[in-house]
Amino acid sequence: MAYFLLRRTVGFVLTLLAVSVVVFAVMNVLPGDPPLTILGLDATDDALAALREQLGLNEPLLTRYISWVWNALHVDFGISHSFRVPVSTLIGERLPLTVSLAVAGMAVTLILALSLGIGAASKHRQVGDWGVMFLSQLGIAVPAFWLSMLLVLLFAVKLRWLPPGGFAGWSDPVAAMRSLVLPTVALALVQSAVLARVTRSSALEVMRQDFVRTARASGLSRRRVLWRHVLPNALVPIVTIVGMQFAALVTGTIVIENVFYLPGLGRLIFQSISNRDLPTVQALVMLFAAIVVTANFIVDLLYVVIDPRLKVRA
Amino acid sequence: MFQLTGFTASFGSATALRRADLTIRQGDRLGIVGESGSGKTMLALCLMGMAPDAAQLDGRLEIDGHDMTHATETAWQHMRARRVAMIFQEPMAALNPLRRVGDTVMEPMIVHERLGRDQARQRALSLFEEVGIPDPVARLRQFPHELSGGQRQRVLIALALACNPDLLIADEPTTALDANVALRITDLLVRLATERGMALVFITHDLAAVARATQDIVVMYGGDMVERGTTAEVLADPAHPYTKGLLGARPDPTAQARDHNGKRRRLPTIPGTVPPLFSLPQGCRFAGRCPVEIPRCATNRPAPQDLGANRIAACHLLRGQRP
Amino acid sequence: MRRLPANFIIGAILVTLVVGAAALSLVWTPHEATQMNIRDKFAPPSAEHWLGTDQLGRDVVSQLMAAARNSMSVALIAVLLGGSIGVALGLLASAIGGWVEDGVMRLADLGFAFPALLFAIMLAAVFGPSLTNAVLAIAFINIPVFARVTRGSANQVWTLDYVSAARAAGMNRFAISRDHILPNIAAAIIVQATIEFAVAILAEAALSYLGLGAQPPAASWGRMLSEAQTLMYLAPQLAIYPGLCIVIAVLGFGLLGDGLRDITDPRLTRER
Numbered sequence A: 001m002a003y004f005l006l007r008r009t010v011g012f013v014l015t016l017l018a019v020s021v022v023v024f025a026v027m028n029v030l031p032g033d034p035p036l037t038i039l040g041l042d043a044t045d046d047a048l049a050a051l052r053e054q055l056g057l058n059e060p061l062l063t064r065y066i067s068w069v070w071n072a073l074h075v076d077f078g079i080s081h082s083f084r085v086p087v088s089t090l091i092g093e094r095l096p097l098t099v100s101l102a103v104a105g106m107a108v109t110l111i112l113a114l115s116l117g118i119g120a121a122s123k124h125r126q127v128g129d130w131g132v133m134f135l136s137q138l139g140i141a142v143p144a145f146w147l148s149m150l151l152v153l154l155f156a157v158k159l160r161w162l163p164p165g166g167f168a169g170w171s172d173p174v175a176a177m178r179s180l181v182l183p184t185v186a187l188a189l190v191q192s193a194v195l196a197r198v199t200r201s202s203a204l205e206v207m208r209q210d211f212v213r214t215a216r217a218s219g220l221s222r223r224r225v226l227w228r229h230v231l232p233n234a235l236v237p238i239v240t241i242v243g244m245q246f247a248a249l250v251t252g253t254i255v256i257e258n259v260f261y262l263p264g265l266g267r268l269i270f271q272s273i274s275n276r277d278l279p280t281v282q283a284l285v286m287l288f289a290a291i292v293v294t295a296n297f298i299v300d301l302l303y304v305v306i307d308p309r310l311k312v313r314a
Numbered sequence B: 001m002f003q004l005t006g007f008t009a010s011f012g013s014a015t016a017l018r019r020a021d022l023t024i025r026q027g028d029r030l031g032i033v034g035e036s037g038s039g040k041t042m043l044a045l046c047l048m049g050m051a052p053d054a055a056q057l058d059g060r061l062e063i064d065g066h067d068m069t070h071a072t073e074t075a076w077q078h079m080r081a082r083r084v085a086m087i088f089q090e091p092m093a094a095l096n097p098l099r100r101v102g103d104t105v106m107e108p109m110i111v112h113e114r115l116g117r118d119q120a121r122q123r124a125l126s127l128f129e130e131v132g133i134p135d136p137v138a139r140l141r142q143f144p145h146e147l148s149g150g151q152r153q154r155v156l157i158a159l160a161l162a163c164n165p166d167l168l169i170a171d172e173p174t175t176a177l178d179a180n181v182a183l184r185i186t187d188l189l190v191r192l193a194t195e196r197g198m199a200l201v202f203i204t205h206d207l208a209a210v211a212r213a214t215q216d217i218v219v220m221y222g223g224d225m226v227e228r229g230t231t232a233e234v235l236a237d238p239a240h241p242y243t244k245g246l247l248g249a250r251p252d253p254t255a256q257a258r259d260h261n262g263k264r265r266r267l268p269t270i271p272g273t274v275p276p277l278f279s280l281p282q283g284c285r286f287a288g289r290c291p292v293e294i295p296r297c298a299t300n301r302p303a304p305q306d307l308g309a310n311r312i313a314a315c316h317l318l319r320g321q322r323p
Numbered sequence C: 001m002r003r004l005p006a007n008f009i010i011g012a013i014l015v016t017l018v019v020g021a022a023a024l025s026l027v028w029t030p031h032e033a034t035q036m037n038i039r040d041k042f043a044p045p046s047a048e049h050w051l052g053t054d055q056l057g058r059d060v061v062s063q064l065m066a067a068a069r070n071s072m073s074v075a076l077i078a079v080l081l082g083g084s085i086g087v088a089l090g091l092l093a094s095a096i097g098g099w100v101e102d103g104v105m106r107l108a109d110l111g112f113a114f115p116a117l118l119f120a121i122m123l124a125a126v127f128g129p130s131l132t133n134a135v136l137a138i139a140f141i142n143i144p145v146f147a148r149v150t151r152g153s154a155n156q157v158w159t160l161d162y163v164s165a166a167r168a169a170g171m172n173r174f175a176i177s178r179d180h181i182l183p184n185i186a187a188a189i190i191v192q193a194t195i196e197f198a199v200a201i202l203a204e205a206a207l208s209y210l211g212l213g214a215q216p217p218a219a220s221w222g223r224m225l226s227e228a229q230t231l232m233y234l235a236p237q238l239a240i241y242p243g244l245c246i247v248i249a250v251l252g253f254g255l256l257g258d259g260l261r262d263i264t265d266p267r268l269t270r271e272r
Helices: A002-028 A034-039 A045-054 A061-073 A087-122 A127-141 A144-158 A173-207 A210-217 A222-259 A265-274 A278-306 A309-313 B040-047 B073-079 B101-113 B117-130 B136-140 B149-160 B179-196 B207-213 B231-236 B241-248 C006-027 C060-096 C098-111 C116-127 C131-158 C161-168 C173-209 C221-230 C241-264
Strands: B002-011 B014-024 B029-033 B056-063 B084-087 B167-171 B199-204 B216-221 B224-230 B305-308 B311-313
Touching: A002 A061, A002 A278, A002 C098, A002 C116, A034 A045, A061 A278, A087 A127, A087 A173, A087 A222, A087 A265, A087 A278, A127 A173, A127 C241, A144 A173, A144 A222, A144 C173, A144 C221, A144 C241, A173 A222, A210 A222, A210 B149, A222 A265, A222 A278, A222 C116, A222 C173, A265 A278, A265 C116, A278 C116, B002 B040, B014 B040, B014 B224, B029 B040, B029 B207, B040 B056, B040 B167, B040 B199, B084 B149, B101 B117, B101 B136, B101 B149, B117 B136, B117 B149, B149 B179, B167 B179, B179 B199, B179 B207, B199 B207, B207 B231, B216 B231, B216 B241, B224 B231, B224 B241, C006 C060, C006 C241, C060 C098, C060 C131, C060 C173, C060 C221, C060 C241, C098 C131, C116 C131, C116 C173, C131 C173, C161 C173, C173 C221, C173 C241, C221 C241
Parallel strands: B029 B199, B029 B216, B084 B167, B167 B199
Antiparallel strands: B002 B014, B002 B056, B216 B224, B224 B311, B305 B311
């Protein structure tokens, strides 16, 4: 068990390092000229040279990489030259919104997908099952940003129940919540389409097993059998997909923030692209990739918690 | 206590169980034998209210005089575990792999009798002792994959006994186990039934186990109950040609494996196999494989004949009936 | 002849519709897709403009058709590019095994840490946003997907008897990969490619919507939607059609892929 943990942790750290190399390489080694990109074609040579110096581009690549990683470990991502504040400050200000959106989105996704998936499996080959399958097939094909627009069209433009976008800050919690309703729903609906499918097929697989019959023979209600016996056994493939969906969740959050004009990290990354603010983009891409890698690491550990049989093998 | 009258279970045109009559009283130990596909397991599932959703049920199934033929799932949930419980063939797969066996055994007590966890644990402990699981305190905390096949079957028996049922159905409980372990599980079931005054329905194709464990026997073929009586009499003097065939098909432990010429002895077998449900003959289900068949067997279903002394058999060619 | 699965038929119809519109737009559209006519802006549907016109008086149907063409091209190039690299890597990993296989698979794992959007963001930050970057980003995320599928299927084929026979006959591993392994796993790869085609269409739409893909005046469903969003109170209908097109295209290729899988690998369908 200890060996398993150690091996996983080492693998996790190595993957993070490799990700940082890729991010650094794409942003620094590819044949682009950041000062030129930042200042534009009509910049003077002096200005370019000054910026080159300021960005530390005259140092050898390896030195620059090591100091970037070293500083990042100390929560120092350099200075944003469009906002003229430390990148870490920018991130710190916007992190709560993005994390709230992602966590709420994931929570609603799990609730929706698990209930729909388990529900469909328990109504196998009936109307409810076909309905869920049809909706999820459709949900996979609907782009999150278009669904968001449709939601805005219906609930903000036509019915005027909820704001169409924007975020006034946390000082008014009710208004803040109201601004987050549509983004959360848009994020969750698209995410849960895939997950509901996986839950359904995984649950159907489990329902064929003998111990489910044993549980029914013990006089347990269908509901209890489904949630206490079938679901835990169906979790391993579900957790795998949830882990993989963190990549989609990160993408989804970035997109949704831009659709609803929410001032989170996803919005910041696009502002930084427009501002040619390379250190900020680099830090944010690394942060998002690290979240995906960390999610997968946690999923690896979760398997062992879910299934006691794996402890022996691990 | 449990009574089936003209009970039929069918899937469209395929009949899995045809006009079954059966009464189970307190303390009965009843064996049900037959090849696979004979309707034994279907009968057991019907007694649990667990026939597949697609099955069409007719006739009457009563528990203590209440008609349960078309009872709701909720009504059956109250019966299961407390009135009737069942253990299944595959102890390897029949336990939830993610749960400690103690929690599995305690669950019906907590659900049905609203026992607290401590009370439930106490009862699970004494059940584990009763079914002969060594070191029960430690076993309660183990997962199924940490137990042997025999141990798991004992856990399943403890689970079935959790709410003191009046009837325990054991569906081929020993098929998946070593002969040695199987014998001990069979004896355990008999002991539990006797000590608790509980009825036992023992489903098997192992005639030795039936002889050892039961007082009465029902022989099934193709969804029909073809013969019934006390175990000793039926096995000693079978009336129905199918029962005779079944007894002939049993390896005789006293016979020598090779005859006097040194050739390997052939086991007597019933020619052919049980046909699939949808292509069973309309009359006697055994028609087509029966060694003494007469023309009307294929078209007319033989009525069960009372042979006296609680013996019943369904055949056109019983004693005194030869044309 | 076995009946074709319903998802295959529906998928094929939708795909034909979209690909047909895209192909037709090469030679004919009702109007020039980029031709503006400010006086005719926000025109309602009519015989002249079947779905009306947008804020610059451009014909919506013509734009949708041109966008279909662009979307198909992007998906095709990205899947072909990423797919061929991925398949090559997968075949290589499977043929050599050992540390090469481990290495390729670790790299594939690494690739999964970068959704297409993150990759496109990096490219856009360095080179400025463009459709080329979007294609590269989508191609990039396809590499690990195809590498995994190829290696998985190829490893199974390597264990077959006639492959062993070919090895015993002294054929080298690369020749076996080309002559025996690849033809045997082609079905699995084509199925995957069809499904990835749907993913690519979705990704292109999202990237173009965010301004990281097709740049004006190139027509793109995603970009049409981002323009429509600012006009939502004025002309909500403009926010509907491009989205429907995306759904039809993605649904079509997705169903077609599922259907192909059902046809080529009946084992997977029986228990559904």
